[in-house]
Amino acid sequence: VDMTPEQLEVADRHRDWHASRFGYQQSNVEFLYGHIEDLASLGIADNSIDVVVSNCVINLSPVKAKVMAEIFRVLKPGGELYFSDVFADRRIPAALRKDPVLLGECLGGAMYWEDFRRILHDLGCLDVRTVKQNPITLDDSEVAAKIGMVKFRSVTVRAFKMPLEDRCEDYGQVATYLGTIPEHPHAFDLDDHHHFETGRPLRVCGNSTDMLVGSRYAPHFKIWGDKSTHFGLFDCTPGPQGESAAAGGSCC
Template identity: 80%
Template sequence: MTTSIEISESVRHYYGQVLQSSNDLKTSACCTIDAMPDYLKALLKSLHPEVLERFYGCGSPLPPALSGKTVLDLGCGSGRDCYLLSKLVGPEGRVIGVDMTPEQLEVAVRHRDWHAERFGYANVEFLHGHIENLAAIGIEDNSIDVVISNCVINLSPEKPKVLAEIFRVLKPGGELYFSDVFADRRIPAPLRQDPVLLGECLGGALYWEDFRRILHDLGCPDVRIVKQNPISLDDPEVAAKIGMVKFNSVTVSAFKLALEDRCEDYGQVACYLGTIPEHLHAFNLDNHHHFETGRPLRICGNTADMLAASRYAEHFQVLGEKSRHFGLFDCTPGPQTESAATDGLCC
């Protein structure tokens, strides 16, 4: 395989013909056991069994505070996350699922009326198309509040195009919130073209630093890790091919905001109001910003903007402006965030 079309066709064949259920997967990459919040686990009981059976995601990229929002799911597959989102955005919200695999979309569309009857409203639509060209299927500029994706961007042969499209369609202050597989190094070309490694979400995994550079070039210099889990290579043949690479399933958050490339200190403080129903006592913006309800926390300028200029604004009181600068923000992690110092992230 040498072209983007051939790689896309290989992925389409793997997910449409080779895999019939999650039991057919050879690694934990596409179904990493993730600590899904209890409120989401409860919603799974409302979903059709076939939709759940054909789920191949690698995490739980469903952020809070989605009521009434428009959410786009890239690589929606059989629609599991779209139907979870249907409950989270409610009757006033909207969910759009995009996928290139007809066999997967057929499952999602076939059960749309079943879910609408069960939920009492219909707010989900599915579009057949490529995530590298959302304009071709009518997704307009600045029209989406939140873009999610569940272990799909790694499957694209043109990842910079996908990410550019995401930031085109996001509204100002909108959020990209997705789970995917990342590698600790650049993967050799022959392995990037291996059909099984591609389908198992390994061959196309981005080296984290390359991903960070792509987003920086798109005007997003501050990317946050929400959570991450190591991936096990359970199949001996797969491990023999690519066992020298360490993989992680990572949930990532990135906002469409004019942020700085370093965390700067302006003496700002944020206080979480405890008004997100599923997060009454505390809220985690990412893996090293833990906000206890009612307890002020010093924050950098970028974090202040993420809270004050996004859908989270109504749930936080952010004190302080940027009229006075105190230099770089002290990013030393607190006791509940000891891993932050090794994440390679700003703040």
């Protein structure tokens, strides 16, 4: 979905290249002209989408809560929002949010992480995971002079449409990755602190377990334990150096 015809033309020109790159006889991709704030007008029904992906678009929307509401409307239960975008360490001052240069640089509309987290919280998504993040340096001196007080990061986010708890609780559960996702034979990263080596059991909190069993990842994991016994808040203390991941627990 894009609101700029020229951008859709670029996408269209690369349709065949991608079909061949990903092993399809014919392209199975459809590009839609429209706004991400209004997916209903494009005929995208409630609970109809497995995964929403996006790269550096949501920061450009002036109504991010609407975008997120639309995404969580169209996702199927257990569906996933997986996107990369620019985040800021504070709310961007109102005057700078309208600055065309800063907007064009994907900085003026950058989301303050805590506001983003609150938007998702209000939509019922209580546990948002960071997959990776990198600091963004402001190389342009004019841009830095305007907004150099803000620290920007490029963040890849994973958020699932499913009921989760607002904290990570410990039910003594353990998950093992089976190594069956074709592009990830040796390991799979659910997020930046859940690195599942193939075949190696890892202690997981109730939310991580639910993400694994209630999503597209379910066939690729074996889970031990249920939620019948609660052991308190999940222990986020890293184990001693060299201790096995299974014994040390991981932070949620």
